[in-house]
Amino acid sequence: MELSTLTIQEIHQLLITKKISSVELTQSMLNRIHDVDSKVKSYVTVTDEVALEQAKRADERIAKNESVTPLTGIPFAMKDCISTRNVKTTCSSKILENYVPQYNATVTNKLADAGAVLVGKTNMDEFGMGSSCENSAFFNTRNPWNLNHVPGGSSGGSAAAMSASLASFTIGEDTGGSVRMPAGFCNVTGIKPTYGRVSRYGLISLVSSFDCIGPMTRDVYDCATVLEHIAGHDEKDSTTYQSPVPNYTQHINKPINKLKLGIPKEYFVAGMEAGVESALQESIRQFEKLGMEIHEVSLPHTKYGLPVYYLLLFAEASSNLARFDGTRFGLSKSDNAKDVIDIYLQTRREGFDDEVKRRIMLGAYALSAGYYDAYYLKAQKVRTLLRRDFETALASCDLLLAPTCPTTAFKLGEKTNDPLAMYLSDIYVVATNPAGVPAMALPCGFSNDMPVGMQLIGKHLDEQTLFQVGHAYQQVTDWHKKLPNL
């Protein structure tokens, strides 16, 4: 039996009926990573020792039938921007290449408490800045569906690892599509929860007001299972919601007929790859067959989503990344430094790659005297309008449907010389983050043999509806079951 391709739900059954042990499962996953990941290059660090130790403890829990959860004994991988105590956390940046955190992120603790088994940390665009994983300072991750193509970004490693069956689930982080866009490119399911649903404590910040940690999984049911375990209030992150986390999986089979699905007309315009558009149209018909009501809606400020997102990202990132200064942790360059400023200048010059340099400089520009009103403040005002767009559309509908990207995964190197062209690939995913609403990506077809993704966008804190609708869709389609040949 090929264990690596099973869902969490299927593995859980095998574990609790003692057909397999977590140690066996974990060892076979680690073997597969050591065999196959040289092609995909999704992992920055593989944590063999930690994994086998956690698997052993999971087996003890299962043997004693003590606090066994659906995640107990399940091997997973974590995006390398989420802190793991005593395990390197690099953000795929030279400035953190050898950084070993002394503490865990809340998400790391929650997954450890649930008994999940960490098999490694996955590659990403440096500090989450990119849409193809090509901005990793270490190496390019490849799309398991075609190794000459990118996996998307910034959670490209987590998407590729999930797609290549190199973990039973992965954790990504979505600042402006970084879970959904690579999920679409690699044929996996992934959710950006409502802002504030999952604690950001221990996540290395990119844009504090956009960042959302979310799972990437084989199917919607697994996605709901993982979110149940990582969501919730955290006193260490005051932006987390106090409201209890619903039992998403318990209600996942609730009927979806009569639910209203909004199709934003601004998302279906010229420029979309023909195969992407036809896959999306086919899914709309599928939802109609499932008894949903389809309505056209308008998100009038859509075209401004990209500049709003990037301007606010530049500004917040330039401030957040000020902490990497070579004095307290991380890379430190102090050759003949005559004062502390010299350490800053040298460390940041050597430690950051070009995209990070571009963005923090543009952030300082957008925030500087004379430009603050024209750029930063203007973007925050248009952000208010973007948010109202979603509120209005979601007042008349239960959820919205959109593509995750205008194209399928592009070739490695295709957009690296043109930063603006790379930014434009995020056009469908960025607007949800300034608005804070939840959105889930799921496979919906193929175009020229490459996967196509769609996203379901919901109301604040209404992940439940996204899971119900996505689950119903996956009961009548099998796109999510298609796996790449490696």
Add this chain to the structure above:
Amino acid sequence: MTQTIDTKTVKHVANLVRLGISEEEAQTFSGQFSSIIDYFNMLNEVDTENVVPASDIANAENVLREDVVKPSMDREEFLKNAPQSERGYVKVPTVLGDE
């Protein structure tokens, strides 16, 4: 409408974010920044008269807690990641110059 960000401006913002850059890099960034900012200027089309800038995204209220002392990270543990330390402190070169 093309807005040029010259190398002088690039060097100025590099200094603001404490980033050492060469003349050649300043040239490259200058071209790239001009086209990016030029694209972003499309925001000028949007009428934002009387629109309140967004300031929070979810929980619009203050979150308060009792101010109680709790153990924090051990000093030795913290200093494990410091490039240089001395007598329990992070060590850096001169912060204030002689002038």
